[in-house]
Amino acid sequence: MEFKLELVPIPVSDTDRSIAFYTETLGFELDHDISPTDGLRIVQVTPPGSACSIGFGEGWVGTAPGSIQNLHLVVSDIHSVREELAKRGLEISEVDDMSAPGKPTVSYAYFQDPDGNSWALQEIGD
Numbered sequence: 001m002e003f004k005l006e007l008v009p010i011p012v013s014d015t016d017r018s019i020a021f022y023t024e025t026l027g028f029e030l031d032h033d034i035s036p037t038d039g040l041r042i043v044q045v046t047p048p049g050s051a052c053s054i055g056f057g058e059g060w061v062g063t064a065p066g067s068i069q070n071l072h073l074v075v076s077d078i079h080s081v082r083e084e085l086a087k088r089g090l091e092i093s094e095v096d097d098m099s100a101p102g103k104p105t106v107s108y109a110y111f112q113d114p115d116g117n118s119w120a121l122q123e124i125g126d
Contacts (some may be wrong), residue, residue, distance in 0.1 A: 005052050007044065010117050012056045013065040015041055021114055022054070025088050047073055066116030078123035082109045092121075 002075075012018040022028040028045040035041045036065060040059040054071075055061070075081045078095055085092055092111040099105040105125035112118045 009061045011061045011063045068117040
């Protein structure tokens with residue numbers, strides 16, 4: 001048996017504002033923006049290099065905007081990614097390096113989308 005997680009729905013209050021945030025600020029690719037029927041709009045965006053996309057829009061995500069917490073975006077160089085995102089105007093935390101004896105260092109930086117859905121950049125060191 002094989003499972004592939006390929007889409008995570010994200011509840012948002014303003015679809016166009018969210019498209020701008022995810023594509024312009026974060027640099028995600030806009031894959032789809034369709035309205036197959038009245039009251040239904042489906043948007044799919046994908047982080048660069050990811051096999052999993054996020055989806056949002058109108059008429060299909062039933063949870064409250066801002067209710068998704070701590071989704072992880074794994075990066076190979078958290079300091080350069082954080083710096084680039086901050087230059088694009090993203091409010092993002094400083095990098096927090098966590099380690100335990102005998103374990104690789106794990107680093108995080110945190111941010112939110114305009115609705116308060118929260119994200120973490122994560123880098124796992126050697």
